[in-house]
Amino acid sequence: MRIFIGLITGTLASATPILLAALGGAFTYYAGLFNIAMEGMLLVGAFCAVLGAYFFQSWLAGVLCAVLGATALALLFILFAIVLKTDEFVTGIALNLFAVGATTYLLRQIFDVKGSLSDPRLPAIPAVTIPLLHDVPVLGAVVSGQNLMVYAAGLATVISAYLIFGTRFGLRLRAAGHNAASLETSGVSAARVRVWALLACGVLCGLGGAFLSLGYVRLFAENMSAGRGWISLAAIILVNGNPWGLAVIALLFGFSDGLGLLLQSAQIPSQFTGMVPYLATLLALSVYATRRAKARPA
Amino acid sequence: MPRSFLTALAGILAALLIGAGVMLAQGYNPAATYAALFEFSLGDVDSLATTLKNAIPLILTGLSASVAFASGPVNLGQPGQLLFGALLATLGGLYLPLPAPLLIPSLLALAMLGGALWAGLAALLRRAFDMSEFIVTLMLNSIADLFTFWAITGPLADPDAFSPMTPAIQPAGWLPEWGEFSSALLVLALAAAGIWFVFQRWTAGYEWRLTGQNALFARLGGCNISRNFVAVMLTTGALAGLAGGLVVMAGPHRFLKGLGANYAWDGVMIAVVANNSLPGTLLYGLFFSALQTGALGMELITAVPSEFIQVLQAVIVLVVVASRGRLSEWLDVWAARRRARVKPLAPAPD
Numbered sequence: 001m002r003i004f005i006g007l008i009t010g011t012l013a014s015a016t017p018i019l020l021a022a023l024g025g026a027f028t029y030y031a032g033l034f035n036i037a038m039e040g041m042l043l044v045g046a047f048c049a050v051l052g053a054y055f056f057q058s059w060l061a062g063v064l065c066a067v068l069g070a071t072a073l074a075l076l077f078i079l080f081a082i083v084l085k086t087d088e089f090v091t092g093i094a095l096n097l098f099a100v101g102a103t104t105y106l107l108r109q110i111f112d113v114k115g116s117l118s119d120p121r122l123p124a125i126p127a128v129t130i131p132l133l134h135d136v137p138v139l140g141a142v143v144s145g146q147n148l149m150v151y152a153a154g155l156a157t158v159i160s161a162y163l164i165f166g167t168r169f170g171l172r173l174r175a176a177g178h179n180a181a182s183l184e185t186s187g188v189s190a191a192r193v194r195v196w197a198l199l200a201c202g203v204l205c206g207l208g209g210a211f212l213s214l215g216y217v218r219l220f221a222e223n224m225s226a227g228r229g230w231i232s233l234a235a236i237i238l239v240n241g242n243p244w245g246l247a248v249i250a251l252l253f254g255f256s257d258g259l260g261l262l263l264q265s266a267q268i269p270s271q272f273t274g275m276v277p278y279l280a281t282l283l284a285l286s287v288y289a290t291r292r293a294k295a296r297p298a
Numbered sequence: 299m300p301r302s303f304l305t306a307l308a309g310i311l312a313a314l315l316i317g318a319g320v321m322l323a324q325g326y327n328p329a330a331t332y333a334a335l336f337e338f339s340l341g342d343v344d345s346l347a348t349t350l351k352n353a354i355p356l357i358l359t360g361l362s363a364s365v366a367f368a369s370g371p372v373n374l375g376q377p378g379q380l381l382f383g384a385l386l387a388t389l390g391g392l393y394l395p396l397p398a399p400l401l402i403p404s405l406l407a408l409a410m411l412g413g414a415l416w417a418g419l420a421a422l423l424r425r426a427f428d429m430s431e432f433i434v435t436l437m438l439n440s441i442a443d444l445f446t447f448w449a450i451t452g453p454l455a456d457p458d459a460f461s462p463m464t465p466a467i468q469p470a471g472w473l474p475e476w477g478e479f480s481s482a483l484l485v486l487a488l489a490a491a492g493i494w495f496v497f498q499r500w501t502a503g504y505e506w507r508l509t510g511q512n513a514l515f516a517r518l519g520g521c522n523i524s525r526n527f528v529a530v531m532l533t534t535g536a537l538a539g540l541a542g543g544l545v546v547m548a549g550p551h552r553f554l555k556g557l558g559a560n561y562a563w564d565g566v567m568i569a570v571v572a573n574n575s576l577p578g579t580l581l582y583g584l585f586f587s588a589l590q591t592g593a594l595g596m597e598l599i600t601a602v603p604s605e606f607i608q609v610l611q612a613v614i615v616l617v618v619v620a621s622r623g624r625l626s627e628w629l630d631v632w633a634a635r636r637r638a639r640v641k642p643l644a645p646a647p648d
Contacts, residue, residue, distance in 0.1 A: 076616075086620045090570050094615040097563055101608030108603045109324070227440050234433045271448035278437040282423070285434070289427040 005141050007258045012146055013216050014277075015254030016153045017042060020208030022232035022246045023153075023160045024201035029241040030164060031197035032177030032190075036092035037077055038205055039229025040099030045070040045209020047103040050117060050220040051110070059123040062214050067206035073099060074202030078195050096229075104222050118219030125149055125214045149211040154247075156204060161243040173197060205229075227278070234281045238288050249284070256280035302573070305625040309618030310585075316617065317610045321602060331600045335607075338595025339588040347478035349584070349591040351548065354486045355380065357583035358541035359565025361493055361576060362534040368497075368574040369506035369530045370513060375420055375435030376538040376565040378442030379413035381558045383539025384546045385446050386412030388454070388553040391467025391546070398470040405471050406485065406543055413539015414532045416442060421531035425524060431531070443558070450553050462555040473548045482548035489540055494576050496533070506530055538565065571615045573622065586611060 021038040028035035045066040052058075052065025073095055080086040080094075111117050127147050134144040164170040172193050175183040180190040212228075213220045231253060239245025260276035318328035339349045359376040366373035387409040394401060420438055423429045447462065456465040473481045497503035505526055509516040517523050546553060568586060572578030589611060593604035 080616060080620050084620045084624060086616075086623065090619050091616070093563070093566060093570055094612055094619065097567055097615065098609065098612035100563075101605065101610075101612050105603060105605040105609050108605050227436070230433070230436045234437070237430070237433065269448055269452065271444040271451075274444045275441050278440045281437050282429070282434060285429045286423065286427040289429050293428060 003262070007255075007262060008142050009146070010258030010261060011251060011254040012150050013254070014257035015250040016147070016150050016215070017208040017212050018228050018232050018235065018253055019153045019247060019250035020149075020156060020204045020211070021229055022235045022250060023156050023243055024204030024208070025232055025236045026160060026164070026241040026243055026246060027173065027197040027200040027204075028194070029236050030170075030173050030177050031194045032180060033081070033194055033197065034088040034092070035077070035198070035201060036089065036233060037073065037095045037099075037229075038201070038232050039225050039227070040092075040096035041070040041073050041202060041205030042209045042212065042225040042229050043096075043099045043103055043223065044073050045206040046213035046224055047106065047209075047220055048206070049210035049213045050122065051106075053122050053214055053218075054111075054119065057121070057123060059125045059214055062123070063125065063207065063210045066210035066213075067203050070206030070209055071199060071202035074198045074205075078198050082191050082194055082198075100223055103220075107220065107222065116219055116221035116224075118217075120218075122214065122218040124216075124218050125211065147211070147215050149207065149215055152207060153211075156207070157243050157247045160204075164243065169193075169196070231277065231281055234285060238284055252284070253277055253280060301626065301629065302575075302578075302622075305622050305629075306578075306618055308625060309621040310614060312621060313610070313614040313617040316613050317606075320609070321606075326600060326602050331596055331602050334599035335592040335596040336588065337592070338598075339592030343478050345591065345595075347480070349588050350483055351480045352591050353583050353587035354480075354482050354544050354548070355541040356564050356568060356587050357486060357580055358489060358544070359538050360568030360572065360579040360583050361490060362537035362541075363565045363569030364572060364574040364576060364579045365493060365497055365506070365537070366530055366534040367510070367569055369510040369526070371421075371527055371530050371534070372430075372432040373417060373420070373435055373531060373534050374432060374566055375417055375438050375535070376541075377558050377563070378435070378439040379416045379535045379538035380542035380545075381442045381446045382412035382416040382542070383409035384412070384542030384553055384557055385449060386539070387471075387543035387546050388464055388467060391471035391551075392454070392465065394471075396470065401468070401470045402473065402547070405467075405547060406540065409539045409543020409546075410536035411539065413542065414536040417531045417535020417538070418528070421528045424531075425528065446553070446557075447555065450555065454553070456552070463550075464553045466551045467546065469551075471547060472551055473544070480548045482544045485540070485544060489537065490576075490580065493533070493537060497576065502526075502529065541565075567611065567615055571618050573619075 021042050024041070025035060025038050048069030049062040049066035051062075051069075053062030056062075076098075077091055077095060081088045081091040107117060108114060125148050127145050128151060130144040134140045164173060172183060172188050173196075175188075176190040176193040176197075183190050183193070208228075209225070212224060235246055235249040235253070238249055256276045260273035263276070264270050264273045314332065318332070321328045321331055338345055340346055359380060362376050362379070363373065387405045390405045390408040391401070394404060396404060416438060417435070420431045420434045423434050424431050450464050451462040454464045456463050473485070475481070497506065505516065505521045506529075508519065509521055509523060509526055513523060542558065545557060564586065568579055568582045572582045589607050593607040596602055596607075597604045
């Protein structure tokens with residue numbers, strides 16, 4: 001039983017940053033942007049979270065700084081891709097490089113450490129106990145007592161789905177991706193809609209990054225996003241950006257991650273168990289591709 | 299050519315100015331820093347040799363990315379292909395009982411084979427399942443990273459070493475040094491000439507470039523798109539694999555932990571900034587190598603952390619790419635205005 005609960009908690013913990021980044025990417029996906037900068041936004045978010053938490057001794061300040069930092073990267077994306085009309089792919093690649101470089105450089109400049117920073121005084125994002133549910137035997141241990149950001153990710157899924165499918169903004173967002181010219185003829189600037197999509201992406205990736213460095217661990221390590229931004233991009237491709245689909249995919253990846261940790265206790269080298277999420281991504285992509293091939297009339 | 303050279307130069311200067319601004323804001327002396335940076339990378343024969351040697355993996359992974367991007371396939375798998383090239387070359391160097399004249403070419407071939415196989419896996423998945431090579435090569439990078447780390451901590455580990463690494467390969471597999479310069483440079487020159495010939499002068503390369511510019515047109519013209527896709531993936535994988543082999547054979551003569559980490563995204567970065575042109579890749583490879591090589595000397599002299607170079611590289615990429623489009627536009631406008639001034643419209647007849 002304890003293994004089961006541990007597996008579920010591990011699943012939620014690994015799914016959260018991927019889900020938040022993927023939701024951010026969903027906004028830009030619907031807006032018709034080829035945005036691959038989630039990896040860098042997560043990394044900058046994780047760094048700024050530690051920065052804010054360290055100097056203000058508050059996890060809330062950390063989360064706010066993470067959101068600001070990731071949004072700053074989104075603003076750079078806006079400057080280059082939308083204002084200066086640089087190629088989106090190139091902008092994304094360069095911003096990811098910039099994120100790695102800048103966080104490594106600032107880690108050295110501000111904290112005078114190389115590699116990673118962990119400080120026991122860093123405040124963590126708290127876990128939330130839900131009053132009545134907490135005492136229900138099995139359900140309580142699973143539903144209650146998770147990290148605040150896990151609930152935030154769930155809430156973000158609902159809000160994103162509502163914004164994208166239930167509001168005028170969402171309609172314009174999808175129109176910007178589907179047919180920008182017809183959106184322009186109706187008097188709405190597609191560029192402006194894309195700016196909002198990128199800002200939303202920055203905020204969500206900032207939250208995801210804050211969870212990486214102040215959630216279950218309290219440390220920042222160089223390049224600690226470790227491909228999660230790319231996995232979130234794969235998730236977006238798999239479900240065409242649908243927020244509910246993203247939640248399912250993120251949970252699947254989280255589960256494979258948790259399973260990997262479980263396998264590690266079965267004498268399998270940790271390098272192989274570490275491959276599980278990436279292999280799961282490849283498997284999911286192949287299933288998706290086969291399904292798409294079947295759906296297409298021959 | 300002169301115009302692309304001009305816009306690139308303007309972009310680099312602008313990026314260096316931004317870098318100088320950042321340094322000023324932090325209280326460093328930009329002039330002294332840049333002077334130290336280039337003195338320690340180009341100042342004397344010794345540092346020039348180091349810069350050239352460090353440029354080898356940058357240029358080879360850059361050529362790999364440039365050829366791939368210009369031909370269509372988004373091969374982002376250079377890091378993984380480099381690691382598998384290095385792994386196969388190390389395996390051959392440890393266990394193949396051959397004399398140097400045979401061993402060195404075999405190891406080079408093995409390195410290319412390793413990279414080609416890892417890229418071929420992505421091509422296979424594309425052919426079999428129609429999976430986008432963009433995500434697949436990225437995932438394969440992470441898997442290659444973990445797999446090679448397992449190999450050098452497990453079956454191939456050097457029991458006497460304190461950190462994960464393999465034992466040294468046989469001295470017969472070491473690339474000889476010619477004075478200050480590594481003979482790996484000759485291999486680089488041959489590889490660069492070879493890929494230039496294939497890409498710019500051969501029928502295959504013509505088809506690849508055609509497909510990269512307009513796949514539909516190429517298909518209607520009779521190119522076998524899917525066969526060309528596999529060929530491009532294998533070729534560019536082999537180039538990245540060769541980079542890994544050369545790093546092992548010319549440098550530490552063993553597979554060290556974190557061998558590929560330094561070159562992870564450099565190839566893609568160089569291809570992007572060079573706009574997939576092969577001569578551009580060569581020049582930017584040398585330029586970025588000079589920045590990276592001079593970084594430690596710069597830190598020594600002016601206390602600017604060597605990590606600053608990573609930021610500077612990203613700024614250069616962004617500014618050069620952004621200014622390429624904008625500047626070109628302004629130059630067009632300026633040229634049009636000048637033409638209009640030189641040859642004014644004939645006055646309307648009364």
